[in-house]
Structures are given as C-alpha cells and as structure tokens.
Amino acid sequence: MTGMDAILHGGLQGYLVVALLLFGLGLATVLLRRTLLLQFMGVELMLNAANVALLAFARFHGGDAQAMVFYLFIIAVAACEAAIGLALVIGLYRHRDTTDSDRATSLKQ
Amino acid sequence: MFITFALITLLGALGMLLQKNVVVAGLCMVAAFFGVAGLFVLLANPVAAALQIIVYTGAIMVLVLFVIMMLNSHEEEKAQVSHPVQRWLSVTLIAALAFGAVKLVLGSKGLTALAVTGAEMPQAMTLQKIGTTLFADHLLGFEVAGLVLLAAMIGAVALTKRNL
Known part of the structure; x- marks a missing residue:
C-alpha cells in the first residue's frame, strides 16, 4: 500500500498526512486569528495532531502500550494548559476588557 | 471508514479556522475531536477514543465554551491595524510546510517499510x-x-x- 492508496484506505502514511494537515490548520489558526480563545483552540488542535501521529506509529508497531502512557501524559499537560490559559484570558479580559491578542502587546497597562 | 473520519476531522478544523462566530468555531472543534476519536478506534485503540471524547470534548471544550459565553466575546473584534504582509507570509509558509511534509511522508522508504511490517491489525488496546x-x-x-x-x-x- 503506497501513495494515494495509503491515504484513501488508512495506511500509516494516511494517518501521518491527516496529522500533518491537522497541525497545519492549528498553526494557521494560531497565526491568523486574533481572538485568544481561538488561538488557544489552535494549540489544542496541534497537540491532537501529535497524538494522532503517536498512536498511528504505535499501531504499526504492534499495538505498543508505551504510546498510550505518553498519550495520557500529553492529555494531562493539555488539561493543565487549558486551566491556566483560560485563567490568563479571564485575567486579561478583567484588566483590558478585550480578548484580542493584538490589543495586549505589552504586559504593562 | 478512514477517509470519512479524516474528512470529519479536517473539515472541523477548517471550519474552526474560517468561522467568524467563536461559539460556532468551538462546536466545529468538537466535530474535529470526534473525528480524531473515530481515527483512534480505527487504530485499534478504543481506550484512546474514549479518553479523547471524555477529556477533550467533555472537559476542555466545555470549559472553553463556558469562558466564551462568560466573557461575552462571540465575535472577533475589529483589527486595530491590519498586517496583510505578515498574514500572507504566514499562509505561504504554512502551505509550503504542509506540502513539503506531506511530500516527504509519501516519498519515505522507511515509512513504507514500517507500514508493510506492521500491516496486520494488533489486538485492541x-x-x-x-x-x-x-x-x-x-x-x-x-x-x-x-x-x-x-x-x-x-x-x-x-x-x-x-x-x-
């Protein structure tokens, strides 16, 4: 199974291409959108792309359980990031009354 | 099946990128996460699929949607200064990065060999x-x-x- 066939029927390359495109879309969201909450969602999307690639490699490695452990750690870090990131967005909104990252270019008032 | 879930994932992500309303963008993101969960099921990993739905859609996205509604910032604010050069530059760079990486993945001999040796379905996790x-x-x-x-x-x- 090579090339287009792998993409259409779920070979290893197909999963990796999906992961790469997902990462690209997440990166585009972070770079092109100005709302901090959307940029945050873009970061989550990039983390998910890494998960897809990791678990695809694990499946083609004979169903390795080590990958699941790393997946759990990635999820734990993503949850921490969600809590802290959203708390920071709320703090910014209280001080500046905005969630636009362009309007918060300096940390001082 | 693979192509269905891959399309759900990528279209959800694309919808998030293009959507003006932040709440709708969040719901597109939920669709993308469901697509990723489907991909995990196809990878013989139902545990990861369940965790994906419970943690990402159940906890993280609900938290994000709560914050969006609490801050009452459903629409993106008007740009103070537009940066057309930077925007086009980033679009070009991301497109070049994605194109190059996909070409690299499809042309890699090592990945083809790994896909052949690991072709048979492992036992479900x-x-x-x-x-x-x-x-x-x-x-x-x-x-x-x-x-x-x-x-x-x-x-x-x-x-x-x-x-x-």
Missing part, C-alpha cells in the same frame, strides 16, 4: 495493558503528572480570584 505499563514502568511520571495537575489547579484559582 485494553485498560489492563495500559495500567500495567503505567504503574510498572512510568510510576514517577504518573506522580509528576498528578503534581503538575495540582499546580495548574491552584494556579488557575489564584489567577482568576479577584482578591486572595
């Missing part, structure tokens, strides 16, 4: 296997993850509370 690996080989990492989660919880409370 079970919680028992994960638990054994987690507590036998990665006990320290597990404890550190718990500590990091606790620190994040305290940090979130300290950051959001008006006066401690």
Whole structure:
C-alpha cells in the first residue's frame, strides 16, 4: 500500500498526512486569528495532531502500550494548559476588557 | 471508514479556522475531536477514543465554551491595524510546510517499510495493558503528572480570584 492508496484506505502514511494537515490548520489558526480563545483552540488542535501521529506509529508497531502512557501524559499537560490559559484570558479580559491578542502587546497597562 | 473520519476531522478544523462566530468555531472543534476519536478506534485503540471524547470534548471544550459565553466575546473584534504582509507570509509558509511534509511522508522508504511490517491489525488496546505499563514502568511520571495537575489547579484559582 503506497501513495494515494495509503491515504484513501488508512495506511500509516494516511494517518501521518491527516496529522500533518491537522497541525497545519492549528498553526494557521494560531497565526491568523486574533481572538485568544481561538488561538488557544489552535494549540489544542496541534497537540491532537501529535497524538494522532503517536498512536498511528504505535499501531504499526504492534499495538505498543508505551504510546498510550505518553498519550495520557500529553492529555494531562493539555488539561493543565487549558486551566491556566483560560485563567490568563479571564485575567486579561478583567484588566483590558478585550480578548484580542493584538490589543495586549505589552504586559504593562 | 478512514477517509470519512479524516474528512470529519479536517473539515472541523477548517471550519474552526474560517468561522467568524467563536461559539460556532468551538462546536466545529468538537466535530474535529470526534473525528480524531473515530481515527483512534480505527487504530485499534478504543481506550484512546474514549479518553479523547471524555477529556477533550467533555472537559476542555466545555470549559472553553463556558469562558466564551462568560466573557461575552462571540465575535472577533475589529483589527486595530491590519498586517496583510505578515498574514500572507504566514499562509505561504504554512502551505509550503504542509506540502513539503506531506511530500516527504509519501516519498519515505522507511515509512513504507514500517507500514508493510506492521500491516496486520494488533489486538485492541485494553485498560489492563495500559495500567500495567503505567504503574510498572512510568510510576514517577504518573506522580509528576498528578503534581503538575495540582499546580495548574491552584494556579488557575489564584489567577482568576479577584482578591486572595
């Protein structure tokens, strides 16, 4: 199974291409959108792309359980990031009354 | 099946990128997460699929949607200054990066060999296997993850509370 066939029927390359495109879309969201909450969602999307690639490699490695452990750690870090990131967005909104990252270019008032 | 879930994932992500309304963008993101969960099922990993739905759509996205509604910022604010050069530059760079990486993946001999050697479906991942690996080989990492989660919880409370 090579090339287009792998993409259409779920070979290893197909999963990796999906992961790469997902990462690209997440990166585009972070770079092109100005709302901090959307940029945050873009970061989550990039983390998910890494998960897809990791678990695809694990499946083609004979169903390795080590990958699941790393997946759990990635999820734990993503949850921490969600809590802290959203708390920071709320703090910014209280001080500046905005969630636009362009309007918060300096940390001082 | 693979192409269906891949399309759900990528279209959800694309919808998030293009959507003007932040709440609708969040719901597109939920669709993308469901697509990723479907991909995990196809990878013989139902545990990861369940965790994906419980943690990402159930916890993280609900938290994000709560914050969007609490801050009442459904629409993106008007840009103060437009940066057309930077925007086009980033679009070009991301397109070049994605194109190059996809070309690299499709042309790689090592990946083709790995796809051939691992072609037969492994046994579905079970919680028992994960638990054994987690507590036998990665006990320290597990404890550190718990500590990091606790620190994040305290940090979130300290950051959001008006006066401690």
